[in-house]
Amino acid sequence: MTTEALLAREVRKTYKSRGAPNVDALSGVSLVVHPGERVALLGRNGAGKTTFLKIASTLLAPTAGTVEVFGHDAGARPDEVRPMIAVVPQEGKPFFHLTPREQVSTYLRARGYDRAEAKSRTEDALGQMGLLEVAGRLSITLSGGQRQRTMVATVIATEAPLLFLDEPTIGMDPFARRAVWESLRTLTRRGSTILLTTHYLDEAEALSQRLYIIERGRVLVDGTAATLKQEVGGSLRVSIPGGERLTESVRSFGSVMTDGDVLHVITTPERLTELMGIAVREHLTATVGPVTLEEAFLRVVGRSIDTEE
């Protein structure tokens, strides 16, 4: 028995449907989340993030493999796991005919909190999510972002030992996203563990202490955002739209990647001027920026996170 918050071993999931080929959504995912960590599953749409989260949160049976939550087998003994977890489902919405305050407090009551505790936690969570002004309005009258914040507030109010958040900030404005990030950081400081999925690179970088990059149902790499960026091999990214024909001539400057018709060269400050000169001589524009997780993702996966399958 392990004391890891989450330990997944060789989790596989194959979706079978009549008259259509089987789909391997997960092809042997193994990962670990230590207690108190914030870990992100980063991947393109359809990479298998949600499937993994559903299996880990006891809502989907794996085809093979095991998941343990605080040492309890999520597959064999889901009833022991469920009281320790809380889930923000992807594209979930609060009850339209409840107010955010009612949504959060009734959910806490259903989880077993007494009235006073539920009330106090509700106000705290709504405050963190900046929802106090609209806490008394029916959710049907709220914007998509406010509804999503209500869902996040509902789950963070539980302070469950392990929280699963599937694309928690989708549809939110930048200020709301930062509020969610700060709340999640506070939660882990208080002892909760968080596993979230995202396809926002900035979110994964700003929020997660470690991340797993998933592609086509497999974990390709894991580590911190800093180590993944280091492995890219340089500190600057030069992007040259339409620069594919320069691929061979710039190869000596560092790693070269293409994303559509854009040529990305990862290089060092010392060689920047020379590289820009090549682009200018070819009458091409070039932009320079620091290496981000985007380049790390591109290097590992071979295509941009926004590329559809």
Added chain:
Amino acid sequence: MAVVHRRVPFRGLVAFSLTELRVQLHESTAIVTSLIIQVVLLLFVFILDRSLLPVALFGAILFSMFALGQRVQNEAAFVRIDHKLNELYLAGPLTPEAYFLGMSLGVLGGYLVPILVLVGATVYLVGISLVTAVVLLAAATGVWLFACSFGYFVSTLFRDMRTIWPYASIFYNLFGVLPPVFYPLSYWSGPLIPIALVMPPSAAAALVQSTIGWATLSPWELALAAGSLALEGLGTFAFAVYWARRTVREDA
């Protein structure tokens, strides 16, 4: 973390029932319009043969209980398909059976007022003896257990709301309006009476009609109606509890 959480059946039932009740009470228009079919059929009966009004009034009460199954079906499907709230609630301490029964009780609570209006009208216009009241309560409970259990089960079979709507109205209107619920059992074709006595809404109506003197049931027919209603009510309820537990985790 060595905490072992023991499974408590129906854990969270009261709180989730109250949640669902709150949701339902916010939908006052739907609650008011839930009586449309019943009022229209009562008007038909009143215009055609007002002596049948007592039968129709009791039928309207039983139909209202039966129609709650359609509401549970639509609510469970909407909450799962459109809101994904089943994932929020079921990946937590709330047990699946409490989720199913809590939703059913919440819907019942929300729509209790129009049902009580019908009961009040029946008491005022027809009168209800103690025996009739007991039989009506038992029959209505049987119908409700069957309807909400069946509705919840059906809700789990669909992946989009547009597909579920036509099935809902076919089932509940066909089995709630066509058989002798709003009219006396004696008007139903003789050879088909056993069929009416095994269908929950008409079995319940037959039992009530027999207590108010509008149906003469042999002991065998009485046993068939009461037995099948009890069996179908409790049987589908037990199945729905099993099904709720079974489907909390998708196997697909």
